[in-house]
Amino acid sequence: MTSTMRTFRNGSALPLGDVPVLETESFLKAILDATVHGWRVSSYFGLPRGGGLRIYCLMSSDSRGSLGMAAADVAGNAFPSIAEFCPQIQMFEREVAEQFGVVFEDSPWPKPVRFERRLTDRTAAGCRTGRPSDVGVMEYYQVKGHEVHEVAVGPVHAGIIEPGHFRFQCYGEQVLHLEISLGYQHRGVERLVLGGPHPASLHQMETVAGDTTIGHGLAYAMVIEALSGTMAPARAHALRGVALELERLANHTGDLGAIAGDVGYLPTASFCGRIRGDFLNMTAELCGSRFGRGMVVPGGVGFDCGPELAETLLKKSAAARTDLANAVELLWETPSVMARLENTGPLTAEAARELGLVGPAARACGVNMDVRRDHTFGIYSMAQIPVATASTGDVHARTLVRWLEAEKSLYFIDEQLRHLPGGACMGKSNGLAGEHIAVALTEGWRGEVCHVAVTDDAGRFARYKVVDPSFHNWPGLAMALRGQQISDFPLCNKSFNLSYCGFDL
Amino acid sequence: MIHAIRARIKQGHRTTRYPDEPMTLPERFRGYPRLDAGACQDGCTKCAEACPFGAISCKPSLSLDMGKCLFCTNCIEACPKGAITFTNDGRLAANTRDGLVVGPDTERVLARALDNKMLSLFGRSMKFREVSAGGCNACEADTNVLSTIGWDLGRFGISFVASPRHADGLWVTGPVSGNMLEALRLTYEAIPAPKLVVACGACAINGGPYIGSPDVCDGVDWTLPVDLYIPGCPPHPLTILDGLLRLLGRIPEK
Numbered sequence: 001m002t003s004t005m006r007t008f009r010n011g012s013a014l015p016l017g018d019v020p021v022l023e024t025e026s027f028l029k030a031i032l033d034a035t036v037h038g039w040r041v042s043s044y045f046g047l048p049r050g051g052g053l054r055i056y057c058l059m060s061s062d063s064r065g066s067l068g069m070a071a072a073d074v075a076g077n078a079f080p081s082i083a084e085f086c087p088q089i090q091m092f093e094r095e096v097a098e099q100f101g102v103v104f105e106d107s108p109w110p111k112p113v114r115f116e117r118r119l120t121d122r123t124a125a126g127c128r129t130g131r132p133s134d135v136g137v138m139e140y141y142q143v144k145g146h147e148v149h150e151v152a153v154g155p156v157h158a159g160i161i162e163p164g165h166f167r168f169q170c171y172g173e174q175v176l177h178l179e180i181s182l183g184y185q186h187r188g189v190e191r192l193v194l195g196g197p198h199p200a201s202l203h204q205m206e207t208v209a210g211d212t213t214i215g216h217g218l219a220y221a222m223v224i225e226a227l228s229g230t231m232a233p234a235r236a237h238a239l240r241g242v243a244l245e246l247e248r249l250a251n252h253t254g255d256l257g258a259i260a261g262d263v264g265y266l267p268t269a270s271f272c273g274r275i276r277g278d279f280l281n282m283t284a285e286l287c288g289s290r291f292g293r294g295m296v297v298p299g300g301v302g303f304d305c306g307p308e309l310a311e312t313l314l315k316k317s318a319a320a321r322t323d324l325a326n327a328v329e330l331l332w333e334t335p336s337v338m339a340r341l342e343n344t345g346p347l348t349a350e351a352a353r354e355l356g357l358v359g360p361a362a363r364a365c366g367v368n369m370d371v372r373r374d375h376t377f378g379i380y381s382m383a384q385i386p387v388a389t390a391s392t393g394d395v396h397a398r399t400l401v402r403w404l405e406a407e408k409s410l411y412f413i414d415e416q417l418r419h420l421p422g423g424a425c426m427g428k429s430n431g432l433a434g435e436h437i438a439v440a441l442t443e444g445w446r447g448e449v450c451h452v453a454v455t456d457d458a459g460r461f462a463r464y465k466v467v468d469p470s471f472h473n474w475p476g477l478a479m480a481l482r483g484q485q486i487s488d489f490p491l492c493n494k495s496f497n498l499s500y501c502g503f504d505l
Numbered sequence: 506m507i508h509a510i511r512a513r514i515k516q517g518h519r520t521t522r523y524p525d526e527p528m529t530l531p532e533r534f535r536g537y538p539r540l541d542a543g544a545c546q547d548g549c550t551k552c553a554e555a556c557p558f559g560a561i562s563c564k565p566s567l568s569l570d571m572g573k574c575l576f577c578t579n580c581i582e583a584c585p586k587g588a589i590t591f592t593n594d595g596r597l598a599a600n601t602r603d604g605l606v607v608g609p610d611t612e613r614v615l616a617r618a619l620d621n622k623m624l625s626l627f628g629r630s631m632k633f634r635e636v637s638a639g640g641c642n643a644c645e646a647d648t649n650v651l652s653t654i655g656w657d658l659g660r661f662g663i664s665f666v667a668s669p670r671h672a673d674g675l676w677v678t679g680p681v682s683g684n685m686l687e688a689l690r691l692t693y694e695a696i697p698a699p700k701l702v703v704a705c706g707a708c709a710i711n712g713g714p715y716i717g718s719p720d721v722c723d724g725v726d727w728t729l730p731v732d733l734y735i736p737g738c739p740p741h742p743l744t745i746l747d748g749l750l751r752l753l754g755r756i757p758e759k
Contacts, residue, residue: 160649207641277650288533504682
């Protein structure tokens with residue numbers, strides 16, 4: 001595998017010509033060989049080139065800390081599908097098909113991904129007057145038989161959450177199959193940044209998934225820094241780490257509370273709902289925004305943290321730690337909660353690997369991976385965070401992993417705030433290198449956030465590919481529901497808590 | 506059980522005191538803008554050029570549209586004279602789109618209460634159906650947070666309900682993606698009249714960071730009548746709470 005792909009490290013840029021362009025067959029064989037040896041598909045995307053299309057595959061080896069990339073040209077309009085042998089690539093193939101009109105031959109699941117227009121369609125037709133959307137219109141997988149019935153939910157759901165459509169094939173209460181159809185949140189992020197970086201690009205990256213502002217903002221900053229040869233100063237790296245872990249803490253705390261709420265255990269639900277706010281407010285102390293808007297900027301951070309503020313944050317984190325531990329401990333000692341969490345929505349490690357799951361959802365199945373350790377970036381190359389895993393792959397494991405990660409993030413934040421390096425918060429930035437490709441992975445609270453940028457000869461974005469962890473993990477939720485009771489869907493869904501807009505882009 | 510009770514005592518009562526006590530917001534929070542047109546140099550348009558979303562205009566005089574503003578720091582950094590600052594005042598909501606435009610001499614107008622007939626219907630009980638139409642989950646999260654114990658929206662008789670048939674109003678977040686337009690309109694139609702519409706966040710007001718994208722509709726008020734605009738990206742929960750309470754006549758107008 002390494003003989004056919006160009007290998008490199010996270011956060012680097014290389015001349016586009018350095019990526020080997022292989023014959024279709026050896027390209028696909030390289031991908032399949034690599035997955036057999038534990039490599040994952042982190043990204044797989046099309047780049048229009050001289051009237052044709054070139055497909056790039058970015059793979060990552062967590063044990064080697066290495067990334068690998070190769071490409072192949074699409075001859076005519078068709079390309080062979082390998083989804084049957086490599087399930088983790090199926091969503092990527094469907095995405096390339098939708099964005100560029102490529103037909104993937106022998107694809108087992110040739111369906112729309114997010115009902116978007118071709119990426120090459122640059123017309124400015126506003127959708128106020130434009131065509132009516134065909135979102136959600138497709139052939140759904142159906143189970144037929146005596147007493148088999150179908151349940152359709154969404155796009156508008158009961159709570160204050162984003163829209164998506166779910167189709168359950170049920171036999172009584174039992175779910176035989178769940179199909180998830182998304183695209184309702186599509187805003188055209190990848191099209192908007194073409195020709196950039198534009199002044200609006202950072203703001204769009206921060207809102208790819210608004211609850212992962214730091215995760216995506218940081219990946220964007222790393223891509224720009226790699227392309228421009230900018231070095232962010234040590235102090236900025238430390239503050240970025242603090243912001244990323246605060247984001248993880250806020251979301252994990254919210255999820256712990258929401259899981260408790262979904263099993264009807266209100267004490268933890270109530271407490272965590274408030275404690276989540278404490279972490280958001282700490283981020284607001286740092287940069288004025290509860291979601292970390294403007295905190296990470298290419299070259300460094302937008303806001304410094306003086307000794308007084310560091311002291312305030314340390315006090316607040318100590319108080320939040322006590323409250324959170326107190327609230328979460330109640331879960332483990334309440335038998336009625338444990339009975340609902342254990343053995344609900346289980347996934348095996350094998351399924352997690354085959355589907356290419358990332359983040360806490362994968363770690364809960366015993367897959368030991370974490371971008372912060374395996375593909376270190378920024379502060380994490382100096383200050384390691386232990387990786388928390390569980391083995392059962394059920395809702396309980398996904399809950400437990402969140403708590404373990406929250407604990408470790410709290411220690412990390414304390415350590416960083418006590419020992420902030422001196423110096424500036426911003427490095428000098430230059431123009432972007434032309435005809436280069438840059439890759440940045442970060443560990444957002446849902447898992448691996450992957451940004452790839454390709455520049456044209458003038459140093460502008462010819463392609464910008466964003467992969468939110470939800471893109472990998474939605475099929476995991478569908479698989480976890482198999483054989484479960486349909487009434488457990490809200491609980492399973494909450495235990496994954498995936499992003500709709502991060503998927504829909 | 507005894508542990509749950511102990512935890513309850515330990516966690517205490519932490520619901521916000523607003524509106525009985527003034528808002529307390531973080532020092533770095535950027536709220537109501539303050540413009541000093543006197544500081545502007547002739548012909549200088551640096552702030553307007555620095556804003557990626559066209560929130561600032563320099564003609565005829567300096568003005569800032571909070572409906573387009575993401576409350577980032579681009580304009581502050583661009584201005585050599587410090588003509589634009591953001592105060593710590595989080596009371597930002599307005600009843601009209603024009604009410605979000607701030608000039609150097611603009612009279613401060615806070616959101617007004619509904620008329621008496623509507624107040625008699627909704628003043629003490631208001632149910633919203635929320636629709637995220639391309640929202641990034643930040644406005645959604647900070648709307649959701651109002652129902653937690655930190656804010657306890659229920660004490661004002663306001664809640665979010667699962668069905669539009671149970672609702673008195675539509676709560677919109679997101680720039681209205683083309684793929685959600687139909688579902689948004691159908692949800693509005695399903696709410697019995699009379700009904701209110703709230704546009705929560707820069708996206709729902711005018712498209713936010715996605716203004717001009719061919720895949721979104723730049724907000725909601727071109728297709729549905731909006732009764733309350735809540736600016737911010739996302740708005741702070743206190744900004745949302747303040748706007749909502751003023752609309753429902755729960756904060757006396759001074």
